[in-house]
Amino acid sequence: MGTTLGAGCGDVRGGGWREGPQVSLAQVSLTVDVVALTIRDGTLGVLLIRRGQAPFEGHLALPGGFVRTFIDDDGQVREEDLDAAARRELEEETGLMAVAEPLRGRIHLEQLATYGTPGRDPRGRVVSVAYLAFAPELPEPRPGGDASAVAWEPVSGFSARPLAFDHARILADGLERARSKLEYTPLAISFLHPEFTVPELRAVYEAVWGERLHAANFHRKVLSVPGFVESTGEATERGGRRGGPRARLYRAGDARLLHPALLRPSREREIR
Amino acid sequence: MGTTLGAGCGDVRGGGWREGPQVSLAQVSLTVDVVALTIRDGTLGVLLIRRGQAPFEGHLALPGGFVRTFIDDDGQVREEDLDAAARRELEEETGLMAVAEPLRGRIHLEQLATYGTPGRDPRGRVVSVAYLAFAPELPEPRPGGDASAVAWEPVSGFSARPLAFDHARILADGLERARSKLEYTPLAISFLHPEFTVPELRAVYEAVWGERLHAANFHRKVLSVPGFVESTGEATERGGRRGGPRARLYRAGDARLLHPALLRPSREREIR
DNA sequence: GCAATAGTGTCTCTTAGACAGTATGAG
DNA sequence: CTCATACTGTCTAAGAGACACTATTGC
Numbered sequence A, B: 001m002g003t004t005l006g007a008g009c010g011d012v013r014g015g016g017w018r019e020g021p022q023v024s025l026a027q028v029s030l031t032v033d034v035v036a037l038t039i040r041d042g043t044l045g046v047l048l049i050r051r052g053q054a055p056f057e058g059h060l061a062l063p064g065g066f067v068r069t070f071i072d073d074d075g076q077v078r079e080e081d082l083d084a085a086a087r088r089e090l091e092e093e094t095g096l097m098a099v100a101e102p103l104r105g106r107i108h109l110e111q112l113a114t115y116g117t118p119g120r121d122p123r124g125r126v127v128s129v130a131y132l133a134f135a136p137e138l139p140e141p142r143p144g145g146d147a148s149a150v151a152w153e154p155v156s157g158f159s160a161r162p163l164a165f166d167h168a169r170i171l172a173d174g175l176e177r178a179r180s181k182l183e184y185t186p187l188a189i190s191f192l193h194p195e196f197t198v199p200e201l202r203a204v205y206e207a208v209w210g211e212r213l214h215a216a217n218f219h220r221k222v223l224s225v226p227g228f229v230e231s232t233g234e235a236t237e238r239g240g241r242r243g244g245p246r247a248r249l250y251r252a253g254d255a256r257l258l259h260p261a262l263l264r265p266s267r268e269r270e271i272r
Numbered sequence C: 001g002c003a004a005t006a007g008t009g010t011c012t013c014t015t016a017g018a019c020a021g022t023a024t025g026a027g
Numbered sequence D: 001c002t003c004a005t006a007c008t009g010t011c012t013a014a015g016a017g018a019c020a021c022t023a024t025t026g027c
Helices: A082-094 A155-160 A167-186 A187-193 A196-208 A215-224 A265-270 B082-094 B154-158 B167-184 B186-189 B198-209 B216-225 B267-271
Strands: A024-025 A029-042 A045-050 A064-066 A067-072 A076-080 A108-115 A126-136 A145-154 A229-233 A249-252 B022-025 B028-041 B043-051 B064-066 B068-071 B075-079 B109-114 B126-134 B147-154 B229-235 B250-252
Touching: A029 A187, A029 A196, A045 A082, A045 A155, A045 B147, A064 A082, A064 A229, A082 A108, A082 B028, A108 A167, A108 B043, A108 B109, A126 A167, A126 A187, A145 A155, A145 A187, A145 B147, A145 B250, A167 A187, A167 A196, A187 A196, A196 A249, A249 B109, B028 B082, B028 B167, B028 B186, B028 B198, B043 B082, B043 B154, B043 B198, B064 B082, B068 B186, B082 B109, B082 B126, B082 B147, B109 B167, B126 B167, B147 B154, B167 B186, B186 B198, B198 B216, B198 B250
Parallel strands: A029 A126, B028 B126
Antiparallel strands: A024 B068, A029 A045, A029 A064, A029 B028, A045 A145, A067 A076, A067 B022, A108 A126, A229 A249, B028 B043, B028 B064, B043 B147, B068 B075, B109 B126, B229 B250
């Protein structure tokens, strides 16, 4: 129990609480953790670090860290926004900012959920705001911050190696959110470069959902959803690795929601 | 700027941050705020309190308050879970616990999102975890905690009276989440008593979505979605207020997701 | 009786998904 | 050439939504 638990500090507001144990307002440490997903070699990968210090030293974990308060030279307090903290941790701890500067802003980042179960962090009361990031294929990251190593790991095998803190739960929630968002938003395109083919888009869906899709129906479906993709008029320079015609190129359309949605074939099994 | 901003406290972890301003780990105050929705007289209502003290004294606000740390008589620190804090604030600040004890556990409560923009609370760095609650029609609440008044307000008019803090934004996010969840989950049933009729269920959808639905098609659709509702074999004692046959009674089925989903008719307009 | 409502029948249009089939290009 | 692949055609079954219609109740 290292940090100040805030017992007795904070401005206590009057009235309304009951007899019984002494009560104080919780001052908590706030962290952000990022579930960053990408597609590498046709499989879904998540960015994991190996922790360089206690607690959970040597364990795999999601990139993340404490939200900060900056104190400028003139004494002005500058607080960090949660979204900014998530983006900073992702860039800093993985070297992505240095390695892939032109990709800044092309990484989709959204808040996932907040985890505050007492005891989730042995250092004391630490509440974590988790974020979900979708990134196009990126170069190998480089460790920074308190990470001793960092790498894209296939999500299929993550359960084999337990993660630090409650990060396995956060990752599971992030994966479910990602799988669900692919159904009714065009976010799959966030995994791709600005110009892409329909088969590449299908590969994203197959990797995230973990199942094969019917190529012909997927193709027609994608083109029939208004605003999903927009033709560039161009085609790839060469055919696929094993031959075939050159695929046409598309870019993102202006739709923010897909209607009708692309539903997962296996949905029926999760209904009850 | 009342509360301790945590500058300089907390266990600083080594390495990795850049030159420039002095940096410290943020110790924040943590609050929960609840967007509690119900259907009253066929219209969607949200539970609002009138704040009894500064800041925003006299303004309307969502029920909520600080997450607490309890210190038992033997000095043991007992931290409060976020979900528990949300439920406690909802019950305490509105008197619902005393008024409607048998309804505890019948109120659906889920985490909505976390709001931590610097400056959102004039008292300092206060981060709020917002929750969304669906409740069946409840008796009038009674003020408690730091609320000087509390009431169910129709959501249609909330924008006329600005809410404290960033609660208007939180309410808007909660409404959108609720509207969306009705499409693909059976949560509309959370607004109803254990036995209900299809027209009552339709009234929930109409109130939350704010649009009239086609009664005949809605009826057939609800009965055709596997596991949505389950017949009790009974019917209401009397017909509607203006006549008509007695409606059959149903209870919740075992589905956790609706497939196929019930889509909002007006969805097309929000797509781009 | 009249008006409102619960619930069913049925028709049309759209969509999902299966399958067949053609054209293209790497090796 | 062979074979995988991009893409199109077409058929079937299911669902969404519109409309007509019957049955039942309060007044």
